[in-house]
Amino acid sequence: MAAAFGLGGCGSDSSTDSQHPVVQNRPAPPKSDFPSADGKTLAQVVEAADGPSDLVVSPAAKVFYTGSNRYPLGVFERDGSQVSDAEVALYFAHVPVKKGAPAGTQKSKEAFEEALSQPAAGPYPAALESIETGPAFRALTTTSDPDTATAVYTTTVDFSEDGDWRMVALIREDGELQSSQLPSAAVGTFAKVPRPGQKAPPIHTPTPADVGGDLSQITTRVPPDTQHEVDYADALGEEPIVLLFATPQFCQSRVCGPVTDVAEQVKQSYGDRVAFIHMEIYNDNDPSKGVRPQVRAFHLPSEPWLFAIDQSGRIEAEIEGAFGVEELTSVVKGLTGE
Numbered sequence: 001m002a003a004a005f006g007l008g009g010c011g012s013d014s015s016t017d018s019q020h021p022v023v024q025n026r027p028a029p030p031k032s033d034f035p036s037a038d039g040k041t042l043a044q045v046v047e048a049a050d051g052p053s054d055l056v057v058s059p060a061a062k063v064f065y066t067g068s069n070r071y072p073l074g075v076f077e078r079d080g081s082q083v084s085d086a087e088v089a090l091y092f093a094h095v096p097v098k099k100g101a102p103a104g105t106q107k108s109k110e111a112f113e114e115a116l117s118q119p120a121a122g123p124y125p126a127a128l129e130s131i132e133t134g135p136a137f138r139a140l141t142t143t144s145d146p147d148t149a150t151a152v153y154t155t156t157v158d159f160s161e162d163g164d165w166r167m168v169a170l171i172r173e174d175g176e177l178q179s180s181q182l183p184s185a186a187v188g189t190f191a192k193v194p195r196p197g198q199k200a201p202p203i204h205t206p207t208p209a210d211v212g213g214d215l216s217q218i219t220t221r222v223p224p225d226t227q228h229e230v231d232y233a234d235a236l237g238e239e240p241i242v243l244l245f246a247t248p249q250f251c252q253s254r255v256c257g258p259v260t261d262v263a264e265q266v267k268q269s270y271g272d273r274v275a276f277i278h279m280e281i282y283n284d285n286d287p288s289k290g291v292r293p294q295v296r297a298f299h300l301p302s303e304p305w306l307f308a309i310d311q312s313g314r315i316e317a318e319i320e321g322a323f324g325v326e327e328l329t330s331v332v333k334g335l336t337g338e
Helices: 042-047 108-116 256-270 293-297 325-336
Strands: 056-059 067-076 087-094 121-125 127-130 151-159 163-173 176-187 241-245 275-279 305-309 315-320
Touching: 042 087, 042 108, 042 163, 056 163, 056 176, 067 087, 067 315, 087 108, 087 151, 108 163, 108 176, 121 151, 127 325, 241 256, 241 325, 256 275, 256 325, 305 325, 315 325
Parallel strands: 241 275
Antiparallel strands: 056 067, 067 151, 087 121, 087 163, 127 151, 163 176, 241 305, 305 315
16 A cells, blocks of 8 residues: 655644644635746746745645546655645646657656656645544544644646646745645556446445454554444445545554544534445555455555445545545535535
8 A cells, every 4th residue: 555645744723732733724825826837837837936945745645537636735844744834836747758658667857857848737726624633533543643644735636638747836935935846646547446426346344243343353443433333235325425445553644543533523423314434454454464355346556545425326526645524524415415
């Protein structure tokens, strides 16, 4: 399982412990706050900055498609400490494919240099959302890890075609505009991951009855969450489902614990209308034993993932990576027609 958000955490919009500052949800800054990419190459966008940033901008997803995509990211100091007050916008350009060479085979430095001469798209300013919950829903698995993420930056980007896209962020700091290079986005690479509009794959998910009531076998959250009461196979096609793939104890992206807490909180309000189901990632909750068959059935290359499935069994929405109570509530309202 690939880590996409592995440098650490961000902030919070509610009461929190002393390790994390309190942060409010914040909408994306206007596009006019950043240089337009119209008629510019990616190199010219970088040149518009006052210089390179000391901050690291890290993507929190790896599955992208042609068209509109949710793009989550984190912003960090070089030592991995969190930054939750940045104003950031993304720009990107497509790497041209050399004749006779498969896409993505160029060396990273060479591909980025080629992308610099290509037309740039942007800016795509990012909003900030807390992924922290109310105190009653914060698991020990979450609060005991000082590197756990507590917020996520998100924007929506539009890729015009499959292939290798190179990304640059412009960050406004202390009145200056600084640039940071991101890892590439391999658009269209993970085509087997189920998408909105498609029928959800049929799987079984374990319940307490399957493990003799020993919840530690089916969840690594401490204390165990309550999202194992229903077998997905029994709910599919019968009622709306929120299916969360996450492993709070072994999460490489540092956000599985928080998003499981988020789902637990939203379940309190909507659990009588929607089946909330948490599915762990690894066989026997042991990373050395590989991923569970349910994860393979959904072809997931990363964690966490959330799928919102309507009563007919069709995927209504999907989220890769971190999300907060506000975003998940909006998704659930879409399922219930509110």
